[in-house]
Amino acid sequence: MEPAVRIDGKQVAAEVIATVKKHTAGLVGETEITPGLAVVIVGEDPASQVYVASKSKMAKECGFHSVQHTLDAGTKQADLLSLIETLNNDPAIHGILVQLPLPDHIDEGRVIQAIAPDKDVDGFHFINVGKLGTGEISSAFVPCTPAGSMVLIERVRGRDLSGLTAVVIGRSNIVGKPMANLLLAANCTVTIAHSRTRDLPALARTADILVAAVGRPQMVRGDWVKPGATVIDVGINRIPAPERGEGKTRLVGDVDYDGAAEVAGTITPVPGGVGPMTIAMLMANTLVSACRIANRQPPVF
Ligand code: GUN
Numbered sequence: 001m002e003p004a005v006r007i008d009g010k011q012v013a014a015e016v017i018a019t020v021k022k023h024t025a026g027l028v029g030e031t032e033i034t035p036g037l038a039v040v041i042v043g044e045d046p047a048s049q050v051y052v053a054s055k056s057k058m059a060k061e062c063g064f065h066s067v068q069h070t071l072d073a074g075t076k077q078a079d080l081l082s083l084i085e086t087l088n089n090d091p092a093i094h095g096i097l098v099q100l101p102l103p104d105h106i107d108e109g110r111v112i113q114a115i116a117p118d119k120d121v122d123g124f125h126f127i128n129v130g131k132l133g134t135g136e137i138s139s140a141f142v143p144c145t146p147a148g149s150m151v152l153i154e155r156v157r158g159r160d161l162s163g164l165t166a167v168v169i170g171r172s173n174i175v176g177k178p179m180a181n182l183l184l185a186a187n188c189t190v191t192i193a194h195s196r197t198r199d200l201p202a203l204a205r206t207a208d209i210l211v212a213a214v215g216r217p218q219m220v221r222g223d224w225v226k227p228g229a230t231v232i233d234v235g236i237n238r239i240p241a242p243e244r245g246e247g248k249t250r251l252v253g254d255v256d257y258d259g260a261a262e263v264a265g266t267i268t269p270v271p272g273g274v275g276p277m278t279i280a281m282l283m284a285n286t287l288v289s290a291c292r293i294a295n296r297q298p299p300v301f
Helices: 011-030 046-061 077-088 110-116 126-133 144-157 176-183 200-204 257-261 274-293
Strands: 036-042 063-069 097-098 165-169 189-193 209-212 230-233 237-240 249-251
Touching: 011 046, 036 046, 036 077, 036 249, 036 274, 046 063, 046 274, 063 077, 063 165, 077 097, 077 110, 097 274, 126 176, 144 176, 144 209, 144 230, 144 274, 165 176, 176 189, 176 209, 176 249, 189 200
Parallel strands: 036 063, 036 097, 165 189, 165 209, 209 230
Antiparallel strands: 237 249
């Protein structure tokens, strides 16, 4: 078989960002509204700091009003909730993102549900989860990683996925469940697999679209993949890479790329696949939020 075509997430993310920039310029030129994104981080987790800094920077590049609130690890839950209340009521802010995880003394669920649903660009509020689950996608916010994965799938297979079999490995609220709902809304026959699933390799082999979001390095092997399938690898795992020198590491996905690429039709790499799409869709969601306030038709991504 021909080796799989690699899906270039960096390229598609750049196209999404270009669309965001163009529509932001139009919005700013023709209305009084500039999309505003507030990113909140509590504590000093180094990975979270890197993510948050790149979100704030990309927001500026898009022409947004971008604010970052960096709170120390000991911040009281009540103070975080009062900051969210202020941002909920600030007309210059259209998107609020509280970086997860939060320190143990803060109730993450409480904080997420305190964000105004119409500014919840992460799509984690019950209102947005419910809209996605009932197919009210045009007025929802969809979580960024599954939304970005869906854009990549549609680039390869078109917007109507009618009748295709999809298997999502992983049932998290951030990726697995919303991903399954998006595929269902696009008329796929969807199965969610997880740690208790029996004979996962056989189930995975039924999938025209196989999404791996479990956080286990290279778990999905080539012989789990149906010939010609579209494989979307959401995993980002750091593993030892002694071949690069002592103590060195490298990033791999939840899919054994080389093995799967011998069988798949199309496949996303790690890094450079789903990763760049996540931040691009955060920008897209923030623009969409501002368009709703301005009563303008948002672009379709
Ligand atoms: N931490 C890891 N992924 C995410 C995400 O998508 N949103 C937020 N807010 N925090 C995260």
